[in-house]
Every structure is written in structure tokens, then in C-alpha cells.
Amino acid sequence: MSPVNLRDFMEELVRFTLESYIDETLEIDLGLSKAFCSNLLKDDPSDPYLATSADSFQGVPPYPLYKGLASSLLESIDSKAFCRSHCNLTLIPEGSSFKQKENEWQKLIMDKGSKIVNIMETSVHELHVQEPFFSQLKDGQKTIEGRCAVGDYNRIGSGSLILFNRCVVLEVQDVRRYASFSDMLGAETLANVLPGVETIEEGVQIYRKFYTEEKERSNGVLAIFVSKVDLQPYICLATLLSVVTLTHGARALAKHANRSSSKYWGTLEGSDSDKNKLAMDVVSHLIARCDWLNVHVVPPHGVVFEIRVADGYGARWSKDGSKFIGFLEPYMKDGHSKGWSH
Known part of the structure; x- marks a missing residue:
């Protein structure tokens, strides 16, 4: 690819x-x-x-x-x-x-x-299926995909992996050929091919949106039996996202959480989601109550945009506001050498 x-x-x-x-x-x-x-x-x-x-x-x-x-x-x-x-x-x-x-x-x-x-x-083959049939394939309710026997569809065989809607992988268990969609729906039953559709006539009309009657008669149709495989790309991705969930704001807040004896920054504890929420709440609090805004040069970041509240606490972004840099402690003598603890 x-x-x-x-x-x-x-x-x-x-x-x-x-x-x-x-x-x-x-x-x-x-x-x-x-x-x-x-x-x-x-x-x-x-x-x-x-x-x-x-x-x-x-x-x-x-x-x-x-x-x-x-x-x-x-x-x-x-x-x-x-x-x-x-x-x-x-x-x-x-x-x-x-x-x-x-x-x-x-x-x-x-x-x-x-x-x-x-x-x-x-995944040798890639197919797109409209709703609600895609969700039915994903959930295992729909076990047969019907297609007109044209082009690459004729190359699909048992053991082939099909990527549906670029999200879900199903393995082909069998492929059966029929003269028409009507014959296929009658032999394989609507519940397996088009769950929720009540009549064969209604099912044929669904396929007619994609294939003309002439194309169906001249090529025949395929009943592609599929089953869900254990290893799914969206599950792998979800596993990644479920672990990499600590935002930049929460990471920055971790540096400041124990610096203020008054616990101004709150208590950074709980799950990553809890920490992310606290960081967002802190930013919202600073924005709502800031009474000092400034754009100036701060090495090594260059030109930055800063806000501070009356107590001196604040936050810093890149000049255009697109990148959050970190939180700020109140100004204090020898703050850097003291690690800004106060």
C-alpha cells in the first residue's frame, strides 16, 4: 500500500x-x-x-x-x-x-x-459497505456479503482477508456462485445476507442501487461467507490510545503540583483521565481570571504569549497560541535556584 x-x-x-x-x-x-x-x-x-x-x-x-x-x-x-x-x-x-x-x-x-x-x-481485498450492514458485519450479525461476480471479486477465495471500510478485517470462509441476487437470498436466507430486510424483493432492490439487472444476469453473483478475526486494527489502535492518554498540559502540571505550599495547582492523582481533566480545569481557571496578558521573548522559546492571575500564577503559549508551553509560578527572588518552590 x-x-x-x-x-x-x-x-x-x-x-x-x-x-x-x-x-x-x-x-x-x-x-x-x-x-x-x-x-x-x-x-x-x-x-x-x-x-x-x-x-x-x-x-x-x-x-x-x-x-x-x-x-x-x-x-x-x-x-x-x-x-x-x-x-x-x-x-x-x-x-x-x-x-x-x-x-x-x-x-x-x-x-x-x-x-x-x-x-x-x-489484507488482499478492500471493500466498502454502507450502514447498517457494515456494523452488522463488525458485530457478526451479517455473515455473508453479496457482490456481482465482476473484476477482482472473482479472485476472492477461502482464507482471503478482506478489509472492510478500512477498519474491520474479516476472513473469507467460503464463496458460492449464484445466477442472481434473488437466488442467493433465497438459498442463504435474508438473516445472513441482509439482516433486518423482510423480503427477497426488498433485498434485490438494495443490490439494484449498485448493479443493473443486465450486469447481474451477464456475470452472476457471489455469496462471500466471512467471519471476524481476533486481531483487529481498530483494537490495536484503541490499545495505543488508551495508554497514551496523558496530555501535554497534565505532564506540565506534574512539574508544578508540589511547588506551591498552598496547593494552588490542586492534587494531581487518579487516572490519566483525571489528571487531564485537572490540567484543563486549571487552564480554564487561569483564562477566566487572568488580569495580565503579555507577548514577549523568553529563551529558549522565543516570542511567547503569557497570562497571569492576580496571585502571579499563569500559563505560557507560543506566540500564535497554537502550542501550550507550560504553567508559571509567581515571580519570586531566586525562584530558579529554589526550583520555584514556595
Whole structure:
């Protein structure tokens, strides 16, 4: 599969995994809020027609945001290492628990990432199925896929792996040929081919949207028996996402949590989801109550945008606001040498 197709495959896989989690049809708990996942899937609220590239990580992130996530994951899988270029971990001190977690992520990326690529490369055929039939295939309710016997469909045989909608892999158990869709539906039953459809006539009309009667008569049709395999690309991806869930804000907050004797930053504990929520709450609190804003030069970041509240606590972003840099302690004498503890 070409690099372009690989990127498209990963984008579709990320989208499907996030949507399945939101719909509560995903077998794995990602540890993310549904609102967060929904925001990743949203188009640009300000300009839905803005042409952007998911491969660009400069300036304002392109919408929908999940495409940037897919590109970053793909880079990590391709390099067989946790992607640092889009997740600035240089602020995390060596020897911290985060370094150990990064090593765990890298092992997971090499394991699950290679499995995702291997599944994609070994899937000889790629088919698209509309809803509700795709979900029925995924859930095992629909066990037979009907197609007109044309082109590459004639190459499908027992043991072949089919990638449906770039998300779900099914293995072919058998292929049977019929003269018409009506004959196929009568022999294999509607419940196996088109669950929910009540009559053969109604089923034939569904296929008529894709194939003319002349094409059906001249080529015949195939009943492709399929079953779900254990190793699924979306499950591998979900495993990755469920582990790599600590946001940059939560990692930055970990540096500050114990510096303030007044516990201004709160208590960083619980699951990654709890820590991520605390970091987001802190940022929201700072933005809502800031009474000082400034753009100035701070080595080594260059030009930055800062906000502070009356007590001196604050946060810092890149000049255009697209990259969160970290939290800020109140100004104090010899703060750097004291580790900003106060």
C-alpha cells in the first residue's frame, strides 16, 4: 500500500475508533472523555472550507484534529519510536516516571503499530459497505456479503482477508456462485445476507442501487461467507490510545503540583483521565481570571504569549497560541535556584 493510502487508512481507522468509543460500541475504554473525542472529530468551526494539511504541525492545528493525531501516530509507527516532534517531552526531567512511561509507549508502538501495518498489508481485498450492514458485519450479525461476480471479486477465495471500510478485517470462509441476487437470498436466507430486510424483493432492490439487472444476469453473483478475526486494527489502535492518554498540559502540571505550599495547582492523582481533566480545569481557571496578558521573548522559546492571575500564577503559549508551553509560578527572588518552590 502506498504512503498516501497508508495515511488515508490511518485517518479512517482513528475516526472509526473515536466514533465507536463515543457510541459505546468499542470493546476498550480509551480513558478519554466523550467530549474530548467529539472535539477531535469536529470540522473547523470558524471556516469549514479552509484547506489545510494534516501533515503540517505549524500554526493553528488543522481541522478535523483527529487527522493530525493519525499523522502523528503514523510517524511514530514508521519510526518505531514515540513521536517527540509533536509532543514536546523535553520539559520532562530525565529519570522521572514519565521517562519510564515513554519507554513503555515506545514498546507498545513497536508491538501494536507493527500489527496494524501487518494487518493492512496482508489484507488482499478492500471493500466498502454502507450502514447498517457494515456494523452488522463488525458485530457478526451479517455473515455473508453479496457482490456481482465482476473484476477482482472473482479472485476472492477461502482464507482471503478482506478489509472492510478500512477498519474491520474479516476472513473469507467460503464463496458460492449464484445466477442472481434473488437466488442467493433465497438459498442463504435474508438473516445472513441482509439482516433486518423482510423480503427477497426488498433485498434485490438494495443490490439494484449498485448493479443493473443486465450486469447481474451477464456475470452472476457471489455469496462471500466471512467471519471476524481476533486481531483487529481498530483494537490495536484503541490499545495505543488508551495508554497514551496523558496530555501535554497534565505532564506540565506534574512539574508544578508540589511547588506551591498552598496547593494552588490542586492534587494531581487518579487516572490519566483525571489528571487531564485537572490540567484543563486549571487552564480554564487561569483564562477566566487572568488580569495580565503579555507577548514577549523568553529563551529558549522565543516570542511567547503569557497570562497571569492576580496571585502571579499563569500559563505560557507560543506566540500564535497554537502550542501550550507550560504553567508559571509567581515571580519570586531566586525562584530558579529554589526550583520555584514556595
